[in-house]
Amino acid sequence: MEFRRPGPTPTPWSYWLIRLLFKFVLKIFYGTIVVENTHLIPEDGFPCIVCANHSNSLTDALLLVTSIPSKKRKMLRLTAKSTQFGKKTFTSWLIENAGTVPIQRKRDFEGQEVDNTEVMHHLMKALEVGDAVCLFPEGFSRYHPTIAPFKTGVARLVSDVLSKNRSHSDFKISILTCSITYMHRQHFRSDVLVTFHEPMVFTPKDNPELLKPVDYNVIRDLTAQMHQQISHGTLDSPSWGLVRTSKLAARIYAPLGTRMSLGDHVRVVRTFLDAFKTVRKKRDQSLVQQEDDQHNIDPSFISELETDLKAYQDQLEKCGIKDDRIRREILPRRTIIYRMILRLTWASFLLIISMPGLLLSLPVYVVTFYAVRNFKKTGPVFDTYDEIAQYKLIYGLISGVAVWVIGVLATLPFVLITSLLIPALMWMTLRWIEDAVSSFRSFTALGRLFLIGKDTLKEMYDQRKELHGRIMDMAIALDLPANPEEYFAQAGGKQKGRVQGLWESKAKYFSIRRRRKRDWNETLRLYDKVDYPDDDSEI
Structure with missing residues (x-):
């Protein structure tokens, strides 16, 4: 029928x-x-x-x-x-x-x-x-x-x-x-x-x-x-600590940043996460001595790698630098100072030209900040943190529209111009602030490199090199590409993050799709977000 x-x-x-x-x-x-x-x-x-x-x-x-x-x-x-x-x-x-x-x-x-x-x-x-x-x-x-x-x-x-x-x-x-x-x-x-x-x-x-x-x-x-x-399509983990370790393993395995598509990055992180998760489950069940039947990897090898990666990430966080700084060659102090001056100058210039837009955006940030802060007080992490983005979106929308309406009413004789100019200025301010924060974050990272000293950097470089070898062995056993930088640099197409080429970079400066991040882990903060609430507070 x-x-x-x-x-x-x-x-x-x-x-x-x-x-x-x-x-x-x-x-x-x-x-x-x-x-x-x-x-x-x-x-x-x-x-x-x-x-x-x-x-x-x-x-x-x-x-x-x-x-x-x-x-x-x-x-x-x-x-x-x-x-x-x-x-x-x-x-x-x-x-x-x-x-x-x-x-x-x-x-x-x-x-x-x-x-x-x-x-x-x-x-x-x-x-x-x-x-x-x-x-x-x-x-x-x-x-x-x-x-x-x-x-x-x-x-x-x-x-x-x-x-x-x-x-x-x-x-x-x-x-x-x-x-x-x-x-x-x-x-x-x-x-x-x-x-x-x-x-x-x-x-x-x-x-x-x-x-x-x-x-x-x-x-x-x-x-x-x-x-x-x-x-199978997302990061399903028994703890935040395991997510943190898996993201570090993925960055060491394929240090391409946002030149690697977000989808590929998440899938690589998930592959390491699944391996760590499986071994942890076996360890909890007192089966560590058994080998992984699917990939033939000694669970004790993966378990030790997880521990060493956590220690390495703790050291990176203590020094206030990213793994990418350790991977590269050790810079001469003169070069570090020169780059610090460039980054600070550029960040200061962007901050100055952003002032008019920041004044317009300030009420949005203040309203959203207080709304979220008061909301967090209503309950524990596990019962409130899943709604923070919702509150930021809604209060940001309401306060943003209010700023636009007030701005238009205050400039009625020029309403046809200001109705478009206000949102355009606020959008470009966001772009400039993103670049300013990125430059200042680079400035502070270079400053930390200057203070750490060559001996400590050399020691961390050797530690990373040893970890990289073990991660590559694990990755190949998990059927990941043996040449990740070449493979993922060619994969991904238009979904890659970083803009390639001078012309495309300039043409897309005003585009909402434009990207300047070097790492998918970055947010609009002066520091890299690598930590999460303690696992005990979430249960």
Whole structure:
């Protein structure tokens, strides 16, 4: 029997406005948002459940909304915890007007019965007309780097929709999994990788095991498959310390910085992370003496390397320098002083020309800073840090719009000019400040090199050389390229970070895609962000 869909739900104007607003705001807050595999997204009109890891509260949903091209899906129907609805706040208005469906969570209604029957019925109707629905299988947003066990709601929803349409042999519903990786999720001008995976397509004819009455083991197996897809595309770690060590291993293995695409960088980090994670799990189970069956690596070799990498990173942090400074040749003191003068002069010049724009941007920074500081006081790290980016985005948007309105009203005779000049000046100020901070950060790093002394640098250089040899042995055993600098310099295409060539650099100076970072780990700070909260504080 042929199945005819009535057509997807019309997209409300408020959804288009929200999508446009936050596409702009997200590109300001995050330095680069790289979206991979958009060609895998099912076309508009085909039922689709989009599932992703959930580590950044409302920001995760906004990223998905803005990352899915409108030519693919005109609307992504969101879901959110019911406690965020019905409040007199901008966040509540935002959620309600984006066509979001409220879901009741047991953790929000202690001692009370939770009934989401009506909500699930609403989602089923949306899927049957060909909508795309966004669900986060973890069930809650978390700050800890470990992806939480998935709830079975998505698999059960697929089963319900298929069972209801079992008489339509050509009915199709897909699960599109997505991995979201934040380099530093709550920090200004950090970077994000959004990776879509091959969708899982289900039909009543090809998947009779999902038709009611369904074996619950089938539901669990499908949920486990989703978990594996999503976790394999991001950094799923039992601790922040292991993420820190894996990022260092990746930088030593392929010290290309942002000349290497963000996607390749994350995948290399994940490869080392998976190896360290496997060995740590065996060590905890008193199985260290056994060898890794898949890659034939002695677990004790990896365990010792993890310990030595941690010690090396601690030493780098104590000296206040990056691994890239150790990798290069030791600079003469005269050269260091000359470069320090250049960096300080350039940083000072950029800071001076940024003053008018900084005065306009100051209210935005002050409002956002106080809003986030007060929010942090409302709970512990594990219950608040996953919402910091959300607060920064929303308060930054509100205060930024207020500055623009006040500026336009104050210059009414020239409104046609100032309405465009104000945002342009604020944007260029951000560009100049990024360059100023980068130059000053380089100035301070050179100053530390000057103070450390050649003997200490030589000792750290020898230590790094020894670590590099061991990391290369491990990388080859893990099936990573044996010539990473040559391989990754050619891979990645337009998704690479650093602008190549003088003409392209000048042409893209005003572009929102322009990059000047040397490392995907950098944010708009005077120091490199390599540490995280203590693991004990997150549990």
